Amino acid sequence: MSIKEEVQLLKEKLIALLHPDDREAMRPVDLAPHVTELALPSGIFSNEDRDIHGCVGVVLSGVIGVKHDFNGIDSITHFYQKGDLVLSIEIEEAFNKQGSFWQLYDNTRILILPLKDKLWQQSYPHLSSVLLVQASLMSTYMYQEHINNLGLDCKYYSVNWLKENYSLLQKVPRMDIANYLDISKSSLKSFMKIALTHG
Amino acid sequence: MAKPNEYIIAQRLSQITGLPESTRFLIEFDAIFEGPLHFEANESLWKIGDKDGYLWYIHEGYGFDKMLLEDGTKMLNGMIEPGIFICDESSLLWGGKSKTGAVMNTPSIAYRVRNSKWREHMVQNESLQNVMLNINSHFVQMRKLRLMKMKMMDKLEYWKYIQDRFPGIENYCSQTEIARYFGVSKSTMHRIVKSEEDQ
Numbered sequence: 001m002s003i004k005e006e007v008q009l010l011k012e013k014l015i016a017l018l019h020p021d022d023r024e025a026m027r028p029v030d031l032a033p034h035v036t037e038l039a040l041p042s043g044i045f046s047n048e049d050r051d052i053h054g055c056v057g058v059v060l061s062g063v064i065g066v067k068h069d070f071n072g073i074d075s076i077t078h079f080y081q082k083g084d085l086v087l088s089i090e091i092e093e094a095f096n097k098q099g100s101f102w103q104l105y106d107n108t109r110i111l112i113l114p115l116k117d118k119l120w121q122q123s124y125p126h127l128s129s130v131l132l133v134q135a136s137l138m139s140t141y142m143y144q145e146h147i148n149n150l151g152l153d154c155k156y157y158s159v160n161w162l163k164e165n166y167s168l169l170q171k172v173p174r175m176d177i178a179n180y181l182d183i184s185k186s187s188l189k190s191f192m193k194i195a196l197t198h199g
Numbered sequence: 200m201a202k203p204n205e206y207i208i209a210q211r212l213s214q215i216t217g218l219p220e221s222t223r224f225l226i227e228f229d230a231i232f233e234g235p236l237h238f239e240a241n242e243s244l245w246k247i248g249d250k251d252g253y254l255w256y257i258h259e260g261y262g263f264d265k266m267l268l269e270d271g272t273k274m275l276n277g278m279i280e281p282g283i284f285i286c287d288e289s290s291l292l293w294g295g296k297s298k299t300g301a302v303m304n305t306p307s308i309a310y311r312v313r314n315s316k317w318r319e320h321m322v323q324n325e326s327l328q329n330v331m332l333n334i335n336s337h338f339v340q341m342r343k344l345r346l347m348k349m350k351m352m353d354k355l356e357y358w359k360y361i362q363d364r365f366p367g368i369e370n371y372c373s374q375t376e377i378a379r380y381f382g383v384s385k386s387t388m389h390r391i392v393k394s395e396e397d398q
Contacts, residue, residue, distance in 0.1 A: 019293055019318065070347040077346050090343075095336035098343045129322045134292065136335040141288045143342035144276075148266065150349050151274040151379035182350050182382065 062108025162195035234310030252290030260307020274379035
């Protein structure tokens, strides 16, 4: 993908994030001067190394697992892959009692827009304001979606997810996939077989 | 002029944020709400499929909100109790029909503001926006915790915790809806309830 296409990808994600009433205002915006590319090595991403406070972005390459600490045990709630919208709020230190962090399973590139950047805010005051509100609402809504997924029939959800995300199995350890789906490793093996047969 | 203690919503936001009740932007926010609106037991605040979305503030009364999952089943989403703001989040984000429904199970008093009016007010008022961003960040943490509990907490212990928090929950929600809330099958939920009764 060219840089132009990558910026366009982020723009499309932001348009989808906006309320329909605000989408038209985003279309003529030149995002290029306001975005930054993060190139991150595999491992644990630390907010201390790169400050991404108040950012919204799109994954250009790589796989990210979002891990949290629950009574000393890691739990994975979701993954991000190429083309997924990411919101920095979930790993920001000020509101992170669950010790959430990004596990990068591969070298990862993310294109980010710092929503609180002064130049961005001055250039597009209305858009910067509505994007801040939408990103904030989206961060809570996104977690509700993960909660809903856990409410679905476990086998139904797991098999469908595996069918749609089979390529992730090449990069993410089985243990982490099982943790995400909230199933045992033997159930994962059996569900993978079903997904592969019917996928 | 009304005394500050009549500003129900400003008061609540003052409790949440530590700002004085007389803070101008809290009073202005309070003024955009309609109410008080009175509800009898078992009346709906809103229904799945409603076109007009509102943000609600619950002053008195208890109820539950439920959502329709993609497999067509309903899931208990959460408890409605005094002091909370509640809405159909998808409608607030992007408009369109409500994907959730909420019923008050006891006589209740609520205030409401149309989603469009809320958005307009929020985008134009930077101070209030910052308050909302902080409250939402806290809310993300609560959702993370709920997700962690669903995945990691001993289910029987979690059931007891929920019963303590929402006494009589089984009178207002079906076992299937509760099972979805815990992320377990109906038969597992039945076993959990039975083992709790046997203890």
